[in-house]
Amino acid sequence: MSILNKDQSDYWNGEVGQRWAVYHEALDTAFAPFTEALFARAALGAGARVLDIGCGAGETALIAARQVGSGGHVTAADLSEPLLAVGRERAAREAPGTAPIAWLRADAQDHAFGSGFDHALSRFGVMFFEDSTAAFANIRRSLAASGRLSFLCWRSMAENAWVTVPRDAVLPLLPEVEPPQPCAPGPFRFAAPDALLPILEAAGFRGIECEPVDRVMRVGETIEAAADFVATRGPVARLLREREPALQEAALKIIRQLFAERFGAGPVDLGAACWLVSARA
Template sequence: MTEQNRDQIEYWNGEVGQRWAARHAALDAVFKPLTDALFKRAALNPGERVLDIGCGAGKTALRAARTVTESGRVLAADLSAPLLAVARQRAAREPASTAPIEWIEADAQSHDFGQGAFHHALSRFGVMFFDDTEAAFDNIGRALGSGGRLTFLCWRALEENAWVRVPREVVLPLVPGCEPMAPDAPGPFRFADPRAVLPILDAAGYRDISCDPIDRTLTIGHSVDGSAKEAVDAATDIVVDLGPVARLLRDRDADLRESARATVAETLEHHVRDGAVRLGAACWLISATRR
């Protein structure tokens, strides 16, 4: 296991993973338009065997299991024990007509999923964090075998993602000494330039590679009664506690975090419409077939 793998495992099994687990329903609601686009492209069929990479709290694996029905199979992998614990609890409430799901705490870069064991591998924002991207896609490809399909979402550039850019711009001046992340380092915007990933897929033995821009408006927070304050409070919780801005505030003192929260809330007030805070998101939807 490399140092970066170790860092990712510690990050997602610590306080961050626990926060994401506790707020999984809110995140699933925010990302629903993007999840819908992923599954429309994946076009899963009953009876198929599906590998979910970076399954998190289980939303995508559960949806895959419903789609492939009891005649199919789903294996869902993630580094985070807290998120997997929530996923298993959610799966226990699923009807018998869904496919069986095996939940495993594993690094998809190196875990042996079996040779040609799956018809389809999919991922909602789970493939940008590998230490060795080439090894990871090759390993996933072995699990697919010839003719297996890969479908995943990854973020486009930060500048195109207002849901991150808008709050980040007002938080950055409050965070001294924040170094920008190297473009090729593991992180959410690692594949903002598709040239960082498409040649890797080709070299790893994939064909019929497609890369399409997906633009959606995300509802970051909404209110039940239509009030702006409730919507802003909900959106601020997502941005400050769970979104990429949360990384900027990690390990900062309580006063700075509170100041950042107030600043973000003030900024998001300008984006409330009809009782909801909505901001744009921009992704790449990439699919390929294993040669």
């Protein structure tokens, strides 16, 4: 297989991908309000062929398979083999009547997915391409003439309290933290629609709509679970990942204390904001 995005492939097939695979249930719970919005917009019909880009541990692929039914088909693509392995295991436990799912370790920038898909969708999986225009053009080529695209991507970091609250708390422990690069692969790459819309247009998409979606995200039922979530998954985890264990533990302690002051014993609910983007092939 061709992997153009080697940095992201290495990242998601190493310790990070293995950790996300182990804790996939907490991620699905946290993202549930956004997942609901994504599928409400996608409105998948019975018998549809669906391409799930950045499917992760399979939650969105499984939902799509249930919605399109046995007459449909889902292709679930991701760079991370640890996450795909979880998706395959989950699919094996599905009740009869759902669509078959093909699980692919694939780089959406150049993988030949075939053609004729009715819908391509993604939950927070499109912000990490090395070449976004090439990836979206390749996705568009996979769609039927009447095909549609629906995906979620984060708005600015400043609008996402689930990131900024713990991040601001631990920054004093972390010298020389570089600010995120606006156009580099990463969770906030498409925070500004002005950066995203020309890419989709260049890839050949039409009728592009970009709707703000604001939800409360439950990052943990308890203080301990919430602190572990933000410190080991997402943007704060990236800051802490290569630090010495003593600093990681100090950061975790600060986050626990902050959450305890704000939320008592829990649960911990923080604001989250994304774009829900849709387009026609």
